[in-house]
Amino acid sequence: MYLDPFSDLLKLLNARSVLAGGLVTGGDWVIEFPASDQLKFWGIVQGECSMAFEGENGAIGIKAGDFFLLRTPRSHVLSSGPCAPVIPLATVLENRKSAIVRHGEGETFFMIGGKVELSDHSAQLLINELPPLIHIRAASRHSASLRWLLEQLVAEQDGSQPGAGAATSQLTHLMFIQILRAYFEGAEPIASGRLRAMGDKRLAPALRLMHGAPERAWQLEELAKSAAMSRATFSSYFKSVAGIAPMAYLTEWRMRLAERLLLRDRVSIGTLSVSLGYTSESAFSHAFKRIVGISPRNYQRERQDRDVN
Structure with a gap:
């Protein structure tokens, strides 16, 4: 669904x-x-x-x-x-x-x-x-x-x-x-952020693409076209609304999905990296550590230890 x-x-x-x-x-x-x-x-x-x-x-x-x-x-x-x-x-x-x-x-x-x-x-x-x-x-x-x-x-x-x-x-x-x-939809403007982006009708087509297939190597031009904007306009507008660039948003969302999968499914790092569109485990691990602040292997180990204790 x-x-x-x-x-x-x-x-x-x-x-x-x-x-x-x-x-x-x-x-x-x-x-x-x-x-x-x-x-x-x-x-x-x-x-x-x-x-x-x-x-x-x-x-x-x-x-x-x-x-x-x-x-x-x-x-x-x-x-x-x-x-x-x-x-x-x-x-x-x-x-x-x-x-x-x-x-x-x-x-x-x-x-x-x-x-x-x-x-x-x-x-x-x-x-x-x-x-x-x-x-x-x-x-x-x-x-x-x-x-x-x-x-x-x-x-x-x-x-x-x-x-x-x-x-x-x-x-x-x-x-x-x-x-x-x-x-x-209130009269008061919402501060830039992910929630504001999710409620923005102009960005809705691009966000649907990213959330619908986060593993895909989306190109900025594809996302801009879905929102009926030029690349430059789309990039500028997306950042003004979401407070983050489109590709940075996609990377961050992938890492949040990775957090959930590491906890829920006990999936291997290699399998997870492929499922989220990364060509190598090292590339995924680098992105995960940059966003989450800890390597995926250590993240999984710490959470498992916490659950046991």
Whole structure:
């Protein structure tokens, strides 16, 4: 099955979204969420609140129909207002009896969301390219599809339908992907990087070629032609969007594939080098060490030793 470049990246990262849970609150409340190394995201089903980050002045207003994704491992506070005492999230969760936890008086606010689990060896490929906060507002053109996913996710939480667990996992992952789609197409320009390139329609044909056959000795002229550009224009535009030259992007992607194969399949270095388009094991090893910082043989050995221990 053909995978588009972004789906290819998610597959490489073994990205898996799981339900983190929901929060129902009312009255005056202030909850402190601890810093987390995981990507986390939420959708606001009902009500509104403010969000303030540790070390920053001011707060961000969030209301029903909004979605947000946090990348930066910083603690933050969600609150109905400044009057109530700050309660740590761990305290709120002490009496949790289901995926939805209740706090305060009433049910004027409700949010639900998930977290993203990524492969340890390459998670930074995604994390480093995301902003600290992605905030998709209810007025976004993507809000309708996100709200539908949110409604379906809430409906699955009573657990009465067959396959509720599987449906919850799929809906949670779709919400994560849709948040990133909205980010790709947002009004705010995305900083140069691989994610920006994967969301760029002009570069899409060339990226499909590289991801579809990374082992092929692609020529710059072929890639430029697929994007309906001259070689010079393509090279300049690709670097301005991706932050890296086309052939450097291809080499880096090959090495990320190599990392996965070295860990998963225990493949020999010689076989791997041929499968990724290198004419010699030494040429592949040199490229791998330049990108990853260690030889493929040592990389494989260290990872195997880590798994044993």
